Amino acid sequence: MxxxxxxxxxxxxxxxxxxxxxxxxxxxxxxxxxxxxxxxxxxxxxxxxxxxxxxxxxxxxxxxxxxxxxxxxxxxxxxxxxxxxxxxxxxxxxxxxxxxxxxxxxxxxxxxxxxxxxxxxxxxxxxxxxxxxxxxxxxxxxxxxxxxxxxxxxxxxxxxxxxxxxxxxxxxxxxxxxxxITKLPPLVAASTGMDALTHAVESFISRGATPFSDAMGQKAMEYIGKYLRRFVADRSDIEAASGMMLGSNFAGIAFSWGYLGMAHAMAHPLGGYYNVPHGIANAILLPHALKFNAIADKENRYLQIYEYIRASDGDIGFFEPSMLVEEVVELGKSIGIPESLSKVGVDETHIPAMAVDAMKGSQVSSWRMNPRTSTQADIEQLYRDALKPIEL
Ligand SMILES: [Zn+2]
Missing domain, CATH: 3.40.50.1970 (Rossmann fold)
Structure with a gap:
């Protein structure tokens, strides 16, 4: 260790x-x-x-x-x-x-x-x-x-x-x-909740993950998986609001000490160039990042994330990483997240510049901490893919 x-x-x-x-x-x-x-x-x-x-x-x-x-x-x-x-x-x-x-x-x-x-x-x-x-x-x-x-x-x-x-x-x-948070508009509840989920998920599969960040991230995923849909459906549901407040806080602690990954590396330039709200950017990018990172999955972490966030609780049977990607897409759809970056005003114009910015930052930057090594060309391709609904 x-x-x-x-x-x-x-x-x-x-x-x-x-x-x-x-x-x-x-x-x-x-x-x-x-x-x-x-x-x-x-x-x-x-x-x-x-x-x-x-x-x-x-x-x-x-x-x-x-x-x-x-x-x-x-x-x-x-x-x-x-x-x-x-x-x-x-x-x-x-x-x-x-x-x-x-x-x-x-x-x-x-x-x-x-x-x-x-x-x-x-x-x-x-x-x-x-x-x-x-x-x-x-x-x-x-x-x-x-x-x-x-x-x-x-x-x-x-x-x-x-x-x-x-x-x-x-x-x-x-x-x-x-x-x-009981009076938030539904899309704000949904997108900020997806941001919190992205924190928990990315810190959990990050190169910087530690037993401490894992513990915080796992509790965060448990709460967000359990309460996000319910909270978006009825923000005045104080138990759901409480679960989301704690889940978000634990996810914040998780990524302070375990860091983040590709979705965040790419989300920040979308805020800088297109003013896309941070939660919306992450909600759209998370399934693309998970698809890209699937070959780097260690210790069955994708399966653990899937178990925390899935909507149903029947037997999982044989698991493959694409099932997690699909579950995140379904979660986003069910709470009203736009299905692509082009739906929120992003186009091809700034993709090369955004890819350069996604790779900047400190030694604990989201790009460096992502579990799969990536190049500028990979990131440009991921932005292009995210302009359209994801291909599962
Ligand atoms: Zn974030």
């Missing part, structure tokens, strides 16, 4: 209604001046207002930064960091899906370190100065960003989606409140 490390330094609090503890938890850590980072959609939905009430009632002083866009940019990060510095704040509270959380984590880096966020991408632990504590409250299930060592930001000039990677980016307080 190879050597490995893991750390989950933050406190994770799970439960319906647990966001009400936010103010007391901040005060207990002597964090009395907060920057609340969220987006305009959550402001309209009243979720920002709910959190503001909690902060006010606890006597926490706060500033808001709500102009976070999907696939947030370096400029957005710098603006948020400016608000933090100008008001001499002490902590960053990220409320949202992946975009506010990634913005908040990167803004924490830029609050105390010089230059641009890009300066700290392409390696691990590249920033020197200590960063303010981060609090994460996810409103999707999801990105898992509340518990990861990554902040994923887009350079608008080059369309490159880069990652800042450091254990210090793991939030120190994480509140998992399933009440916050």
């Amino acid at each position: 190879k050597n490995f490390n893991f750390a989950i330094p933050g406190l994770v609090s799970f439960g319906a209604g647990c966001i009400s503890s936010l103010g007391d938890r901040l005060k207990a850590k002597n964090m009395n001046r907060a920057l609340l980072i969220s987006d305009r959609g959550l402001e309209k939905a009243g979720v920002v207002g709910t959190v503001e009430e909690i902060l006010k009632n606890a006597g926490i002083t706060y500033e808001k930064f709500l102009d976070v866009e999907p696939n947030p940019s370096s400029e957005t990060v710098l603006k948020a960091a400016e608000v933090f510095k100008a008001n001499k704040l002490e902590t960053i509270v990220c409320l949202g899906g992946g975009s506010p959380m990634d913005t908040g984590k990167a803004a924490a880096v830029m609050a105390t370190n010089p230059g641009n966020p890009e300066d700290y991408a392409g390696g691990i632990d590249l920033f020197k100065n200590p960063i303010p504590p981060i609090v994460a409250i996810p409103t999707t299930a999801g990105t898992g960003s509340e518990n990861t060592i990554f902040a994923v930001i887009t350079n608008r000039k080059t369309n490159f989606k880069y990652s800042i990677v450091s254990g210090k980016l793991t939030p120190s307080i994480i509140l998992l409140d399933p009440n916050l």
Whole structure:
């Protein structure tokens, strides 16, 4: 068995209604001046207002930064960091899906370190100065960003989606409140749930997988397999929402310590070039990545994944990897995932440039950690294949 490390330094609090503890938890850590980072959609939905009430009632002083866009940019990060510095704040509270959380984590880096966020991408632990504590409250299930060592930001000039990677980016307080996801639109519930599934699956077959990431990924797949269909069918089903919230969080922990693979390597450029939502990109790419990686399947991992996520529970009989690919396609169809990249506005134009970007990143990049070695030509072919419904 190879050597490995893991750390989950933050406190994770799970439960319906647990966001009400936010103010007391901040005060207990002597964090009395907060920057609340969220987006305009959550402001309209009243979720920002709910959190503001909690902060006010606890006597926490706060500033808001709500102009976070999907696939947030370096400029957005710098603006948020400016608000933090100008008001001499002490902590960053990220409320949202992946975009506010990634913005908040990167803004924490830029609050105390010089230059641009890009300066700290392409390696691990590249920033020197200590960063303010981060609090994460996810409103999707999801990105898992509340518990990861990554902040994923887009350079608008080059369309490159880069990652800042450091254990210090793991939030120190994480509140998992399933009440916050009971009003998600069905396609957001479906696509973010497929993102979480992709985290669990890719970390489980990754070259970086460890017994710890396996354990987290397996529990994540169990919950997501059991609850994703049910959650998309009825988001107000609090048991299903709870299962997805935990599944997403465990999947985030799994890929922080086991890393990802081809679907994520290819999904990021789709966000950078075509602004495809991250969950949709992964949901469409996952079956293609599994088909490509099938010859690298070790220890019957494909069979294990299949057992966790299949819709029926009869005897499996003879298993072959194509059965998992088909099951993932059926899962996506049943919850309304578009069947191809061309359905979400992607065309051939940027395929070579996207393939180049898919291969960039640190020594733990998704491309490097994918179980099957691939070339730029392989990736271009996979993008072309994904423009159409998958051939099974
Ligand atoms: Zn993801």
